[in-house]
Amino acid sequence: MTHKPTCRTFQENARKALDDTRLQAQMARTIKDGFQQKRLKGMSRLPEYEALRDAARDLKNHVLDHLDAYLLRFEAEVVKAGGQVHWARDADEARAIILKICQEANAKTVTKGKSMITEEIALNDHLAAHGIEPVETDLGEYIIQLRHELPSHIIAPALHLSKEQVAETFKENHTHLNADRDLSEAPTLLKEARAELREKFLAADVGITGANMFIAETGTAVIVTNEGNGDLTQSLPPVHIAVSSIEKVVPTLDDATLLLRLLARTATGQEQTVYNTFFTGAKRPDDPDGPQDFHMVLLDNGRSELLASEFRDILRCIRCGACINHCPVYGVTSGHAYGWVYPGPVGSVLTPHFVGIDEAHQLPGASTFCGRCEEVCPVRIPLPQLLRNWRVRAFQRGHPGGLQRLGLKIWVMFAKRPALYRRALSVGIGVLKRIAGKRGAYRWLPGAGGWTKTRDLPAPQGGTFLDRYGRGER
Amino acid sequence: MNGRDMILSRLRTALDRVENYPANDFRWRASATEQRIHKAGPVLLPDRGRAEGLARIELFASEAKLAQAEVRRLAAPDDVPQVVADILKSTGWTHLKIAPDDRLQALDFTGTALDITCGSGAGGDHAGLSWAYGAVAETGTLVMRSGPASPTTLNFLPDWHFVVLSTEDIAANYEQVWARLREEAEPDTPVMPRTINWITGPSRTADIEQTLLLGAHGPRKLFILLIDAETI
Ligand code: SF4
Numbered sequence: 013m014t015h016k017p018t019c020r021t022f023q024e025n026a027r028k029a030l031d032d033t034r035l036q037a038q039m040a041r042t043i044k045d046g047f048q049q050k051r052l053k054g055m056s057r058l059p060e061y062e063a064l065r066d067a068a069r070d071l072k073n074h075v076l077d078h079l080d081a082y083l084l085r086f087e088a089e090v091v092k093a094g095g096q097v098h099w100a101r102d103a104d105e106a107r108a109i110i111l112k113i114c115q116e117a118n119a120k121t122v123t124k125g126k127s128m129i130t131e132e133i134a135l136n137d138h139l140a141a142h143g144i145e146p147v148e149t150d151l152g153e154y155i156i157q158l159r160h161e162l163p164s165h166i167i168a169p170a171l172h173l174s175k176e177q178v179a180e181t182f183k184e185n186h187t188h189l190n191a192d193r194d195l196s197e198a199p200t201l202l203k204e205a206r207a208e209l210r211e212k213f214l215a216a217d218v219g220i221t222g223a224n225m226f227i228a229e230t231g232t233a234v235i236v237t238n239e240g241n242g243d244l245t246q247s248l249p250p251v252h253i254a255v256s257s258i259e260k261v262v263p264t265l266d267d268a269t270l271l272l273r274l275l276a277r278t279a280t281g282q283e284q285t286v287y288n289t290f291f292t293g294a295k296r297p298d299d300p301d302g303p304q305d306f307h308m309v310l311l312d313n314g315r316s317e318l319l320a321s322e323f324r325d326i327l328r329c330i331r332c333g334a335c336i337n338h339c340p341v342y343g344v345t346s347g348h349a350y351g352w353v354y355p356g357p358v359g360s361v362l363t364p365h366f367v368g369i370d371e372a373h374q375l376p377g378a379s380t381f382c383g384r385c386e387e388v389c390p391v392r393i394p395l396p397q398l399l400r401n402w403r404v405r406a407f408q409r410g411h412p413g414g415l416q417r418l419g420l421k422i423w424v425m426f427a428k429r430p431a432l433y434r435r436a437l438s439v440g441i442g443v444l445k446r447i448a449g450k451r452g453a454y455r456w457l458p459g460a461g462g463w464t465k466t467r468d469l470p471a472p473q474g475g476t477f478l479d480r481y482g483r484g485e486r
Numbered sequence: 487m488n489g490r491d492m493i494l495s496r497l498r499t500a501l502d503r504v505e506n507y508p509a510n511d512f513r514w515r516a517s518a519t520e521q522r523i524h525k526a527g528p529v530l531l532p533d534r535g536r537a538e539g540l541a542r543i544e545l546f547a548s549e550a551k552l553a554q555a556e557v558r559r560l561a562a563p564d565d566v567p568q569v570v571a572d573i574l575k576s577t578g579w580t581h582l583k584i585a586p587d588d589r590l591q592a593l594d595f596t597g598t599a600l601d602i603t604c605g606s607g608a609g610g611d612h613a614g615l616s617w618a619y620g621a622v623a624e625t626g627t628l629v630m631r632s633g634p635a636s637p638t639t640l641n642f643l644p645d646w647h648f649v650v651l652s653t654e655d656i657a658a659n660y661e662q663v664w665a666r667l668r669e670e671a672e673p674d675t676p677v678m679p680r681t682i683n684w685i686t687g688p689s690r691t692a693d694i695e696q697t698l699l700l701g702a703h704g705p706r707k708l709f710i711l712l713i714d715a716e717t718i
Pocket residue numbers: 328329330331332333334335336358385388389390391392393
């Protein structure tokens with residue numbers, strides 16, 4: 013069993029999020045003032061950023077056109093370096109393979125680096141059900157594991173939580189520590205988590221990580237972390253299992269480098285992530301540390317079907333999170349509203365594929381079609397087009413009028429909450445202005461085809477009506 | 487059919503389509519991939535990755551500082567023990583774990599009060615000392631290559647990590663480091679060691695309310711001891 017989706021109730025989920033004033037304040041601060049600003053700053057330091065995006069798109073398209081050949085080459089190189097490759101058709105098969113490796117290693121505890129793929133296959137529940145304790149080691153993942161929640165963001169799993177909530181969670185779970193200790197500040201929380209997890213790192217029998225990409229040339233896989241947790245996970249235990257999905261292969265070390273020049277800059281605005289770790293096979297005979305056994309699990313889980321479908325472009329995704337950070341809907345609903353593992357625009361394209369369009373038919377409509385996601389995607393995935401493709405499929409399955417109805421309901425939800433309405437609108441105006449550019453008009457605007465087919469639509473000028481009213485412009 | 491054959495056959499069905507021409511034939515795909523791998527090289531090199539000579543060293547140092555690493559310029563390797571001891575003075579720590587690297591083993595720590603042991607990282611290590619395989623100027627990144635002289639765990643377990651770097655090992659860009667690894671590989675052995683770590687600044691997290699905090703699971707502080715190649 014994978015995580016039970018709650019996508020059908022997206023509207024209700026969203027409404028709850030909109031009424032949560034604490035969550036709203038947190039989202040405003042971390043998304044608009046946080047992620048969006050950081051990306052702009054990161055971009056400004058690399059003049060070649062746009063050209064790198066084109067090159068990355070072309071690279072990923074090339075890989076998708078030659079996917080089977082690259083995977084076979086990768087497999088051969090891993091074997092040469094003393095590792096094993098396992099192919100998993102679906103989530104069940106991946107869980108079974110990983111469980112078997114853990115059981116053969118007599119594993120009692122397993123440390124984990126952050127991996128969305130293991131969320132996709134709901135690995136932790138499966139291991140726990142078989143008496144193996146999985147311990148998430150990325151701080152955000154650790155927090156949501158303690159709370160039995162799904163990540164609310166693909167690169168910042170605990171983005172929805174306040175430090176007070178984290179403190180509460182630690183007090184409930186770290187019961188061997190003094191109950192009256194002061195956990196009011198973030199550094200104290202980090203210190204406590206570091207100490208707790210240090211023990212786990214040293215005791216683990218198996219380490220499981222994801223892989224942001226893997227390299228056919230050398231049989232190498234790559235993880236990217238700021239904390240150093242995945243890096244300890246892949247070097248301390250005697251067995252290392254890396255799980256990745258088939259579309260993440262790249263031809264050469266240089267191609268991986270191209271993507272790594274974009275990933276951190278787009279995701280967090282960093283020049284480079286603190287740790288990029290490249291691992292190849294098992295430890296070598298003379299090495300003083302590293303795992304004796306290395307296993308690479310390659311997951312399909314329907315990606316080979318996507319490759320042959322009108323959703324092929326989503327397979328270029330490098331999971332940077334930028335589309336999520338720039339989505340006005342995500343910016344107010346947060347991640348849990350989407351009801352499954354992957355939130356935001358990328359999630360609205362992927363989730364229907366994994367849980368079925370009947371369950372997820374609302375997600376492709378959970379969009380203002382402002383086009384911001386496509387604008388920021390480092391591999392130029394046409395996300396609005398892919399969402400439209402899903403809406404066609406939803407319509408064919410008898411979910412008519414998804415867009416209009418949901419769009420209207422979202423508007424009604426906003427309209428009942430004036431402060432939010434204002435905020436979402438001011439984001440929207442910024443976006444609209446940017447699209448219009450210097451001309452101050454559009455030749456085309458998503459959702460306004462009927463108008464723009466024959467004429468330009470003037471871009472909104474100045475602020476929102478409410479802004480201007482507030483400034484006394486009457 | 488087992489999982490592997492099933493996945494490969496599904497991929498083939500998806501790729502053998504007319505519109506995938508000319509890659510709609512597996513033999514063509516296999517030879518195209520081999521060619522691409524054979525011709526491996528930079529795809530698009532940003533200007534920042536083209537610094538040369540002294541500018542390369544300066545760029546490395548300034549980018550590393552931007553990532554919150556501390557960079558010290560040393561006159562010669564013989565200065566390492568005293569510099570490390572001075573930096574550690576404020577902490578009260580008396581133990582230093584050093585990597586089993588000949589160049590580090592040759593250092594004379596007798597003038598310092600430090601107690602030296604050699605080996606992999608351990609859970610309680612406060613201070614560790616390694617020698618970098620290389621570095622990348624464009625982002626101030628250290629490159630650590632695992633092997634008998636360089637245990638990976640020492641890069642992550644100590645609270646404070648000291649890394650000696652020779653100026654001659656600073657590459658302008660990442661791709662130059664890959665080229666060097668390919669060149670140095672013995673025939674019929676993998677180009678890559680078990681682990682390569684790119685390290686850009688000390689460990690950090692923003693997972694609590696997106697507030698940046700240093701020292702998540704890896705070192706809280708990273709000291710780069712930069713030594714002019716001619717003195718080594
Ligand atoms: S779809 Fe694009 S922007 Fe969104 S996570 Fe994937 S790569 Fe990043």
